[in-house]
Amino acid sequence: MNKKYRTFNIRSSIMNRNIQILLTAALAFISFSGNGFCQTFLTDKNYPLDKEKEIQFFNMTEEEVKEYEFDLWRKIADLALIPPKINTAPSTKYDSDQQDYVMALTNEITPKGRHWAAWIGNEDGPKAILLAAKSDDDGKTWSKPCLVIDSHISDFPIGPGFPVGRTVILGNFWTDPLGRLWLFFDQTMNHHDGRGGLWVTVCDNPDADEPVWSAPKRIWHGGMLNKPTILSSGEWLLCTYLLQHWNRTGFPELEPYRGVNLLVSKDQGKTWELRSVQKFPNPDWHEAMVVEKHNGQLWMLTRTGTGVMETFSNDIGCTWTEPIPSEKFKHPNSRFFFRKLASGRILLVKNGDKLNEHHGRNQFSAWLSEDDGQTWKGGLIIDDRPRVTYPDGTQAPDGTIYVTYDHNRGPGELVMAKFTEEDILAGKIVNPNSQLKRVVYQPGKKK
Numbered sequence: 001m002n003k004k005y006r007t008f009n010i011r012s013s014i015m016n017r018n019i020q021i022l023l024t025a026a027l028a029f030i031s032f033s034g035n036g037f038c039q040t041f042l043t044d045k046n047y048p049l050d051k052e053k054e055i056q057f058f059n060m061t062e063e064e065v066k067e068y069e070f071d072l073w074r075k076i077a078d079l080a081l082i083p084p085k086i087n088t089a090p091s092t093k094y095d096s097d098q099q100d101y102v103m104a105l106t107n108e109i110t111p112k113g114r115h116w117a118a119w120i121g122n123e124d125g126p127k128a129i130l131l132a133a134k135s136d137d138d139g140k141t142w143s144k145p146c147l148v149i150d151s152h153i154s155d156f157p158i159g160p161g162f163p164v165g166r167t168v169i170l171g172n173f174w175t176d177p178l179g180r181l182w183l184f185f186d187q188t189m190n191h192h193d194g195r196g197g198l199w200v201t202v203c204d205n206p207d208a209d210e211p212v213w214s215a216p217k218r219i220w221h222g223g224m225l226n227k228p229t230i231l232s233s234g235e236w237l238l239c240t241y242l243l244q245h246w247n248r249t250g251f252p253e254l255e256p257y258r259g260v261n262l263l264v265s266k267d268q269g270k271t272w273e274l275r276s277v278q279k280f281p282n283p284d285w286h287e288a289m290v291v292e293k294h295n296g297q298l299w300m301l302t303r304t305g306t307g308v309m310e311t312f313s314n315d316i317g318c319t320w321t322e323p324i325p326s327e328k329f330k331h332p333n334s335r336f337f338f339r340k341l342a343s344g345r346i347l348l349v350k351n352g353d354k355l356n357e358h359h360g361r362n363q364f365s366a367w368l369s370e371d372d373g374q375t376w377k378g379g380l381i382i383d384d385r386p387r388v389t390y391p392d393g394t395q396a397p398d399g400t401i402y403v404t405y406d407h408n409r410g411p412g413e414l415v416m417a418k419f420t421e422e423d424i425l426a427g428k429i430v431n432p433n434s435q436l437k438r439v440v441y442q443p444g445k446k447k
Contacts (some may be wrong), residue, residue: 110207111179149168187199195222198221201213241259261276332360341421349393382436383437
């Protein structure tokens with residue numbers, strides 16, 4: 001069999017069972033067109049026929065069927081290239097009382113202090129959509145969803161039951177040095193189609209009563225989940241990724257790019273270029289993050305199937321050391337948060353109440369390093385409950401840290417923790433303005 005087609009298997013776990021049924025049933029139905037019953041049914045004068053196509057399928061070899069399936073999946077995946085719509089006036093169907101699922105994505109602060117938070121609705125799967133809300137009182141109260149990206153094909157020509165979903169499953173807000181609010185997000189077919197797509201929309205007036213968002217622009221394949229890093233050189237660095245562990249797809253030409261893709265902008269986000277690709281052993285959802293150490297070395301941490309792995313670059317991300325397991329802390333196969341603060345310290349938010357232990361996706365603790373990750377201090381327990389996942393953080397100009405995450409993903413809640421570096425070092429809340437377990441959003445509809 002041609003190598004091109006060996007990389008693609010229609011029965012792969014990547015594809016939804018519905019699309020398997022759609023394709024195999026169609027082919028099987030046509031293949032049995034010689035049966036007397038089917039022959040009588042299909043010759044009904046009121047039933048539209050395409051005899052040439054029926055004969056085409058009937059005469060196909062196994063190799064030709066696989067080639068057809070391969071090409072068909074690539075065409076279906078092209079539906080994810082259609083620009084998504086940014087809905088800034090969502091209907092009431094997106095209100096919390098009509099929603100039954102929440103998975104945390106991101107939070108950010110604008111120049112005038114407005115908070116933005118985003119999360120995933122519907123499911124962590126093909127039906128996922130992105131929803132966002134804002135707060136003008138330091139996160140005490142929140143608007144209804146005021147921005148929604150719902151790319152589902154509700155008016156597809158063959159009907160709303162089309163069995164392959166167009167999915168938005170990743171996203172992150174980021175305020176750049178110019179005060180603009182960026183929303184990076186993905187769009188892919190059926191949770192992951194082997195190519196995906198990283199899109200961005202930018203708001204120049206994020207503190208306005210009616211923020212205006214730019215038309216979405218696709219900047220690369222795959223997706224990303226964490227904020228860019230601004231290097232001392234002034235370059236903007238973005239850790240995107242094209243999944244390694246779901247690589248049996250219809251895009252064999254993308255195999256060299258599977259892994260963490262480091263994108264760099266030298267013109268404040270107008271254009272992006274690929275600087276390097278780093279693959280990891282035991283890959284999962286990479287969700288990589290990078291900080292620049294005081295000596296200029298770049299330090300990348302990445303989620304893998306066996307925990308966090310790390311790699312280093314001494315040439316601004318052009319090449320990287322062989323990835324090794326993180327020796328300084330332990331964390332499950334799940335998202336964590338890792339970022340340099342204005343003070344120069346590095347913040348780490350991880351599962352577990354101890355640095356070198358974890359008990360799965362339970363408890364969140366915050367730690368600080370003053371020596372570029374050689375040692376860690378603190379251990380503030382920001383949530384002591386089970387089933388807490390997907391932290392994302394930001395820092396206000398006054399130094400306050402805000403971290404959002406989900407508790408009891410699904411019917412649970414999107415939660416915010418507000419704390420300071422002093423709280424972390426003390427291992428307890430000492431700042432009177434700090435507050436933990438503040439609810440941002442909670443779906444109200446029961447399944």
